[in-house]
Amino acid sequence: MTRPRSSLPAVFAVCVLLISVGGGALSGTTNDPLSPASAGVPARAPDPAAITITRGTAVNVPLPPAGQVLVRPSRTPVVLSSELTYTGEPVTVTCGTCHTTRPANLQNGQEGRVPAEFHQGLQYRHGAQSCVSCHNAANFDTLRRADGRAIAFPEAKELCSQCHGPQARDYAAGAHGGMQGSWDLSKGGRVRNTCTDCHDPHSPKFVQLRPVFAPVDKGAREQAARAAAHAAHSAEHGAAQEDKSHE
Amino acid sequence: MSELHREPETVEESGDSGGLSRRGMLKVVGATLGAAAFAKAIAPLTTWAKDISVDEFLQKHYRELSPVDMQFILAHFEQEAKKTYGADVHIRDHKPQEGVKFGYALNLSVCIGCRRCAEACHKENNHDRPSGNSYIRVLEMRKGSLDLGQGNVNYTHPVPDPDHFYMPVQCHQCDAPPCVDVCPVEATWKEKDGIVVVDYSWCIGCRYCEAACPYHARRFNWKKPQIPAEEINPDQGYLSNRIRPQGVMEKCTFCLHRTRDGRLPACLEACPTGARVFGNLLDPKSEIRWVLQNKRVFVLKEDVGTKPSFFYFFDV
Numbered sequence: 001m002t003r004p005r006s007s008l009p010a011v012f013a014v015c016v017l018l019i020s021v022g023g024g025a026l027s028g029t030t031n032d033p034l035s036p037a038s039a040g041v042p043a044r045a046p047d048p049a050a051i052t053i054t055r056g057t058a059v060n061v062p063l064p065p066a067g068q069v070l071v072r073p074s075r076t077p078v079v080l081s082s083e084l085t086y087t088g089e090p091v092t093v094t095c096g097t098c099h100t101t102r103p104a105n106l107q108n109g110q111e112g113r114v115p116a117e118f119h120q121g122l123q124y125r126h127g128a129q130s131c132v133s134c135h136n137a138a139n140f141d142t143l144r145r146a147d148g149r150a151i152a153f154p155e156a157k158e159l160c161s162q163c164h165g166p167q168a169r170d171y172a173a174g175a176h177g178g179m180q181g182s183w184d185l186s187k188g189g190r191v192r193n194t195c196t197d198c199h200d201p202h203s204p205k206f207v208q209l210r211p212v213f214a215p216v217d218k219g220a221r222e223q224a225a226r227a228a229a230h231a232a233h234s235a236e237h238g239a240a241q242e243d244k245s246h247e
Numbered sequence: 248m249s250e251l252h253r254e255p256e257t258v259e260e261s262g263d264s265g266g267l268s269r270r271g272m273l274k275v276v277g278a279t280l281g282a283a284a285f286a287k288a289i290a291p292l293t294t295w296a297k298d299i300s301v302d303e304f305l306q307k308h309y310r311e312l313s314p315v316d317m318q319f320i321l322a323h324f325e326q327e328a329k330k331t332y333g334a335d336v337h338i339r340d341h342k343p344q345e346g347v348k349f350g351y352a353l354n355l356s357v358c359i360g361c362r363r364c365a366e367a368c369h370k371e372n373n374h375d376r377p378s379g380n381s382y383i384r385v386l387e388m389r390k391g392s393l394d395l396g397q398g399n400v401n402y403t404h405p406v407p408d409p410d411h412f413y414m415p416v417q418c419h420q421c422d423a424p425p426c427v428d429v430c431p432v433e434a435t436w437k438e439k440d441g442i443v444v445v446d447y448s449w450c451i452g453c454r455y456c457e458a459a460c461p462y463h464a465r466r467f468n469w470k471k472p473q474i475p476a477e478e479i480n481p482d483q484g485y486l487s488n489r490i491r492p493q494g495v496m497e498k499c500t501f502c503l504h505r506t507r508d509g510r511l512p513a514c515l516e517a518c519p520t521g522a523r524v525f526g527n528l529l530d531p532k533s534e535i536r537w538v539l540q541n542k543r544v545f546v547l548k549e550d551v552g553t554k555p556s557f558f559y560f561f562d563v
Contacts, residue, residue, distance in 0.1 A: 166562070170562075173534060173537040173538075173541070174524060174526075174534030174537065175352075175354070175524050175534060175537060175538050175541075175542070176354075176357070176521055177521040178515070178518055178519075178520070178521025178522075178523070179511065179515075179516075179521075180511065180516045181510070181511065182509045182510050182511065183506065183509065183510070183511050183525050183526045183527070183533075183534075184344075184509030184510075184527070186509070187508065187509025187510075188509050188510060193521065198519070198520070198521070206359065206520065208359075208405040208406060208407065209359060209361040209405065209406055209519070210361075210405050210406075211360060211361050211362045211385075211402065211403060211404075211405075211406050212361065212362050212363055212366050213362045213363075213365050213366035213369065213379065213381070214362075214379075214401070214403055215379060215384070215400050215401060216377070216378055216379035
């Protein structure tokens with residue numbers, strides 16, 4: 001449903017592209033075939049409001065049948081333009097759209113340097129590596145293995161595992177990264193989260209969360225009851241006064 | 248093995264309730280009722296519940312109930328949930344699985360103290376809403392200390408705080424459970440898969456077990472639990488998350504209504520950090536066994552000799 005490619009350069013020229021970095025918007029587009037519509041195991045971070053940084057990148061998947069373990073695929077990023085399709089969806093462009101026309105800039109990423117011209121807002125805190133140690137300079141629609149071979153975006157876990165052996169080992173053993181479904185695979189299937197569900201590839205430190213479900217201690221409960229009683233009292237009072245004024 | 252640690256079958260076979268009398272139970276009542284219930288077995292469950300008072304059935308200890316008795320009781324509790332809470336629930340009597348002993352491990356390097364486990368427990372196990380009850384308490388602890396007494400549960404700032412680590416505590420399903428030893432009426436016992444259960448219909452609410460637990464893992468129902476009908480989890484177990492009556496003890500059962508069906512506990516699935524590892528200690532290929540073999544695990548208050556099935560570890 002996207003408009004013809006020819007209209008895109010104009011869009012870029014006026015710089016009206018919305019970048020997708022850090023946004024949850026993408027998981028709602030029709031571009032993500034596995035995304036929200038498909039029922040099943042919900043994506044991580046069920047209440048994004050409580051999270052200081054919301055990526056909204058995790059993908060909903062169905063719980064597989066008994067005996068099977070499904071690793072949630074990581075998402076394939078696209079860039080949204082401000083143009084809309086006839087159905088009101090933003091026109092999306094692939095990474096290669098621009099990157100096939102320009103050579104990779106090897107400086108980006110080093111010493112925390114981020115592109116100045118585009119992808120503003122990208123928070124980069126992941127060591128001193130160049131962007132193209134993960135992104136494939138030969139094809140920006142893929143990632144890059146240390147030996148130069150391409151890795152598809154949904155398999156980003158393979159990328160992370162190359163440099164993070166201990167966590168990759170723990171993950172493979174079921175001791176890092178969590179899971180949903182069955183402990184007993186003879187009775188039901190299981191879904192595993194993927195690395196990028198929890199770690200932003202550019203700022204991988206796990207985000208801070210606001211704790212939920214504060215314990216209701218006796219003191220607080222009594223205080224709340226007193227406050228409620230007080231509120232009820234003043235409301236009554238206020239209402240009474242209002243009644244009078246009506247008379 | 249003391250009488251308290253008898254396997255469930257031995258108790259059923261003996262049929263001798265001498266040691267199990269409670270509330271002045273009469274042995275003869277139980278015997279007569281067994282036959283009466285059997286005669287009724289051809290009638291639909293719903294009609295039984297109308298003519299036989301469930302109190303008479305509840306004069307029997309869980310481990311003496313025949314399958315027919317149990318069907319009757321479950322149907323009764325389902326009707327009661329409908330009547331008092333307006334909820335359509337399904338209660339089952341989940342049995343331990345052969346060759347399974349449950350173990351749980353928690354990675355303290357990964358847990359960030361967000362309390363989503365405690366919240367999931369609250370919902371899954373049909374806890375009283377106003378008191379915010381949960382089988383899990385999350386302690387905020389100073390880095391470098393393991394003194395539980397210093398743990399703070401009332402933090403509200405964003406987590407993790409860099410000077411602290413977070414330690415969720417729930418029932419450790421001990422192999423030498425002091426809570427079971429002190430129960431004067433055998434209303435709590437350890438099952439074959441390691442879960443320490445409470446028969447809420449047998450408990451007299453003396454709270455000795457609460458005092459005996461070194462992990463403060465047991466809770467008392469001070470009031471009749473209040474839960475809006477639409478929030479009640481209808482998937483219930485007799486020994487786990489059925490709505491408890493007022494005045495009885497309750498505790499974490501590793502969600503046996505889920506785990507005895509092969510599913511993961513609610514607190515594990517809710518954890519956004521992946522800090523929790525659950526599985527069968529008797530299966531050498533299980534995730535939990537991998538953790539025990541490859542991480543330096545420890546248990547809380549090892550010196551009290553409770554032999555927990557709940558382990559903690561740090562990544563090194």
